[in-house]
Amino acid sequence: DTAVSQTPKYLVTQMGNDKSIKCEQNLGHDTMYWYKQDSKKFLKIMFSYNNKELIINETVPNRFSPKSPDKAHLNLHINSLELGDSAVYFCASSLQGVGPGSAFFGQGTRLTVV
Amino acid sequence: GNSVTQMEGPVTLSEEAFLTINCTYTATGYPSLFWYVQYPGEGLQLLLKATKADDKGSNKGFEATYRKETTSFHLEKGSVQVSDSAVYFCALADSGGSNYKLTFGKGTLLTVNP
Numbered sequence: 001d002t003a004v005s006q007t008p009k010y011l012v013t014q015m016g017n018d019k020s021i022k023c024e025q026n027l028g029h030d031t032m033y034w035y036k037q038d039s040k041k042f043l044k045i046m047f048s049y050n051n052k053e054l055i056i057n058e059t060v061p062n063r064f065s066p067k068s069p070d071k072a073h074l075n076l077h078i079n080s081l082e083l084g085d086s087a088v089y090f091c092a093s094s095l096q097g098v099g100p101g102s103a104f105f106g107q108g109t110r111l112t113v114v
Numbered sequence: 115g116n117s118v119t120q121m122e123g124p125v126t127l128s129e130e131a132f133l134t135i136n137c138t139y140t141a142t143g144y145p146s147l148f149w150y151v152q153y154p155g156e157g158l159q160l161l162l163k164a165t166k167a168d169d170k171g172s173n174k175g176f177e178a179t180y181r182k183e184t185t186s187f188h189l190e191k192g193s194v195q196v197s198d199s200a201v202y203f204c205a206l207a208d209s210g211g212s213n214y215k216l217t218f219g220k221g222t223l224l225t226v227n228p
Contacts, residue, residue, distance in 0.1 A: 004157075031214065041201055041221040043158075048214040055214045090157055101148045101207045101216060105157035 003027050006091050006106040013081055014114055021076045021109045023091030031055075031096050032074035033103065034066060037088040046089075049074055050096055081113045116141045120204045120219035127194055127226050135189040135222045137178075137204035145206040147171075147180050147187040148216070152201040161189075161202070194226045 004025045013019050025032065034046040048056035052068040063079045074091060088110050094103040121136040139145065149161040149171070162171030167182035176191045187204060204219040 033215070041152075041223075043203065043218040043221070045215040045217075050214065058215070092158075096214075101146050101163055101205065102160060103216065105159070107157045 003104045004091055004093055004106040006089075006109050008109060009107060010110050010112075012112045012114065015081055015083060017081050018077070018079045019081060019111070020078070021089055021091075021111075023074050023076070023106060025072055025091075025093040025104070027093060027104060029093035029095050029104075030071055031094050032068065032071075033092040033094075034074065034076050035090040035092060035105075037090060037108070039087070043090070047074075047076075078111075081111075083113050086111055086113045116145065116206060116208065116217045118204050118206055118217055118219035120202075120222055122220070122222065124223040124225060127224070129196055129226055129228055130193045131226075133189070133191040133194045133198075133224070135202055135204075135224070137187045137189065137219060139185050139187065139204075139206050141185075141206055141208065143208065144182075145208055147178070148205045148207070149176070149178055149187070149189050150203040150205060150218075152203065152221070154200070158203065194224070196226045196228055199224055199226045 006023050031050045037043045046060045047066045049068045065077045068074045088108045090108050091106040092103040117140045146165045148163045150158040151161045162173040164171040164180035170179045178189045201221045203221045205216045
């Protein structure tokens with residue numbers, strides 16, 4: 001069983017479109033994250049959710065809206081896609097008590113905006 | 115704010131060579147420190163961690179010691195294998211209540227040739 005699964009794995013879309021990336025974890029974790037990895041492999045936190053509550057929003061544009069319907073899911077919706085949004089997006093989860101350092105990461109979603 | 119600086123790659127070694135990837139950090143308080151590994155086309159995996167000064171994390175022949183006096187957490191392996199080829203990320207997480215994110219270094223690409 002995959003611990004943290006993201007769909008889709010690849011996403012190619014045109015500028016201006018709206019798209020969503022889904023993430024699910026079956027580890028019983030209470031904290032979930034979205035990270036963005038740019039073309040130079042640099043990883044940066046975007047959002048953290050704990051028990052469905054937004055804890056961190058790291059100065060991400062309003063076009064990005066995370067939604068956590070329950071503790072096992074954290075979806076990422078992106079409006080009006082721009083070329084600069086092209087990146088690999090990673091979902092992760094952890095137990096709050098253990099801390100983010102023991103997070104499990106998904107396989108990533110490679111978003112290409114053309 | 116927190117930051118992590120790791121040596122820029124790429125690093126290219128022959129099989130059985132000794133590996134060191136330098137990592138230094140800036141943080142308030144006493145962060146936890148981590149090394150993550152990203153194999154080609156995959157998500158990140160926790161390689162090892164240390165949560166307090168002088169702790170040594172180890173896994174799969176890799177080691178790193180938390181050095182508070184030099185604010186460093188260098189990754190070492192005595193004899194690398196071709197299968198160790200990957201991108202290695204040093205990261206830190208704040209201690210205490212606001213530990214909902216990892217701050218990553220820029221990653222170091224390691225290529226091991228037979």
